[in-house]
Amino acid sequence: MKKEKKWPEDWQEVNPGCMVFRPGSAREYHTGSWRAQRPVYDNSRCIKCGVCYIFCPEGCISQDADGYFVADLDYCKGCGICAHECWPGAITMVEEG
Amino acid sequence: MSERIGMEIALAAAEAVALCRPDVIAAYPITPNTHVPEHLSDIVAEGRLDADFICVESEHSALSACCGASGAGARAFTATSSQGLLYMAEIVPIVSSMRLPVVMIIGNRALSGPINIWNDHSDIMSQRDAGWISMFAANGQEVVDMSVQSFKIAEHRDVMLPVNLNLDGFQLTHVVEPMMFPNQEEVDAFLPEYKPYAAVHPDNIVSMGTLALPEIFNECMKANDEVLKGSKKVILEVWKEWEEKFGRSYKPVESYRTEGAEVLLFAIGSMAETAEVAVDQLRDKGMKVGLLKLRLWRPFPFEEIREAVKGAKVVAVLDRAVSFGGPGGPVFSEVRSALYDEKDRPMVISEIIGLGGRDVPVGDFVKIAEKAARVAKTGPEEEYEIFGVRGS
Numbered sequence: 001m002k003k004e005k006k007w008p009e010d011w012q013e014v015n016p017g018c019m020v021f022r023p024g025s026a027r028e029y030h031t032g033s034w035r036a037q038r039p040v041y042d043n044s045r046c047i048k049c050g051v052c053y054i055f056c057p058e059g060c061i062s063q064d065a066d067g068y069f070v071a072d073l074d075y076c077k078g079c080g081i082c083a084h085e086c087w088p089g090a091i092t093m094v095e096e097g
Numbered sequence: 098m099s100e101r102i103g104m105e106i107a108l109a110a111a112e113a114v115a116l117c118r119p120d121v122i123a124a125y126p127i128t129p130n131t132h133v134p135e136h137l138s139d140i141v142a143e144g145r146l147d148a149d150f151i152c153v154e155s156e157h158s159a160l161s162a163c164c165g166a167s168g169a170g171a172r173a174f175t176a177t178s179s180q181g182l183l184y185m186a187e188i189v190p191i192v193s194s195m196r197l198p199v200v201m202i203i204g205n206r207a208l209s210g211p212i213n214i215w216n217d218h219s220d221i222m223s224q225r226d227a228g229w230i231s232m233f234a235a236n237g238q239e240v241v242d243m244s245v246q247s248f249k250i251a252e253h254r255d256v257m258l259p260v261n262l263n264l265d266g267f268q269l270t271h272v273v274e275p276m277m278f279p280n281q282e283e284v285d286a287f288l289p290e291y292k293p294y295a296a297v298h299p300d301n302i303v304s305m306g307t308l309a310l311p312e313i314f315n316e317c318m319k320a321n322d323e324v325l326k327g328s329k330k331v332i333l334e335v336w337k338e339w340e341e342k343f344g345r346s347y348k349p350v351e352s353y354r355t356e357g358a359e360v361l362l363f364a365i366g367s368m369a370e371t372a373e374v375a376v377d378q379l380r381d382k383g384m385k386v387g388l389l390k391l392r393l394w395r396p397f398p399f400e401e402i403r404e405a406v407k408g409a410k411v412v413a414v415l416d417r418a419v420s421f422g423g424p425g426g427p428v429f430s431e432v433r434s435a436l437y438d439e440k441d442r443p444m445v446i447s448e449i450i451g452l453g454g455r456d457v458p459v460g461d462f463v464k465i466a467e468k469a470a471r472v473a474k475t476g477p478e479e480e481y482e483i484f485g486v487r488g489s
Contacts, residue, residue, distance in 0.1 A: 011319035016257055017197070017295075018307055018309055018317050019304065021295075025304075
């Protein structure tokens, strides 16, 4: 009855009530595809304060092994809040090709 | 079972709902449905029903609470009227789209303004396209019976849709009628314990009310539409079972003295019972007139209507709601649309009557039947008429 379906191909495959029985399936949808601009980090200016991480509304920024911050472009929508908040000016928003 | 008990119909509705053992009742009082949840709160307080009665602060919360309760696997019930239904409106299509079998009684009342607490059908017509099963009762016995039927229909695994049961405010809600009640054993045998398709629980993970992107939204709407259309099969099965067990028959479109009728009145709700008297009077005078009573509003019973009007020259559809600046009353425009592709179709005229509790006496149905007979020969006189308006 509650057979797992991936993305429904046709209307017959839509689960009753559009219920989803696979936890975490929203992760498969890459909202980063909506992006018009991407953040580019200049780590020479980064002081590792983490303000970009704190302000990112998507929660898609994380710290790498060296302590610098990176945005997961699968989910970054390019809002630019990180670049706006980064007071050392280490983040630049660049137009997507 | 065979004993008739005299009771106000709103209280009878509450007694019938209590027999269905709802787990959660959430409602906010609004005239004229108030006595339904009020009496249910009495029943819960007296310990006759083991249910959570949630005293919410608004109708929006009432249906939201039912939505959440139903999603958690509870049998949920609410009731409202008029502006209360409008205040729920944000949640109304969500409950159907989430396939939650909530049952709601609507004590039909005019929408404001001007403020008016009395009956017409403008409230439910505003929620016509929200994906619920929608039915009308014409008297107290039908309210009792259909209250129980509603849960069975809503919860059927091939349906899983909310049901709204409409009864005319005051004309039905506040009237004392003799009614027969099934006993608890009979209802338990008819309506099994609710087994949800899925329920929100930490051990059985499910997400309800998820986002649907443009790439899938059309398919979601198609699925909702197909399940609502397909629910008619279950509704007919449930009514058949009811007739076998309790001896009272229910059809999507009921006919009264339609044999050989050239003029058909087409009524919805309690006024159909008054219209029967008019049909009797006109039949006594030799007029070939009959009456159709619409019980099932959604899913719309196309085949039954096409079959029921066969042989008639004119159908006068009596609406208790105005579609301002539109093609006529909402029931009328759908009936006429259903007949458009028929080769031999009757003329269909729209008469809007009984707004905001305006009395509809037998004589009005007589006049409308006589007008219908006249325009069947001379042609329609207007797009629609608000019948009996002073000054027109």
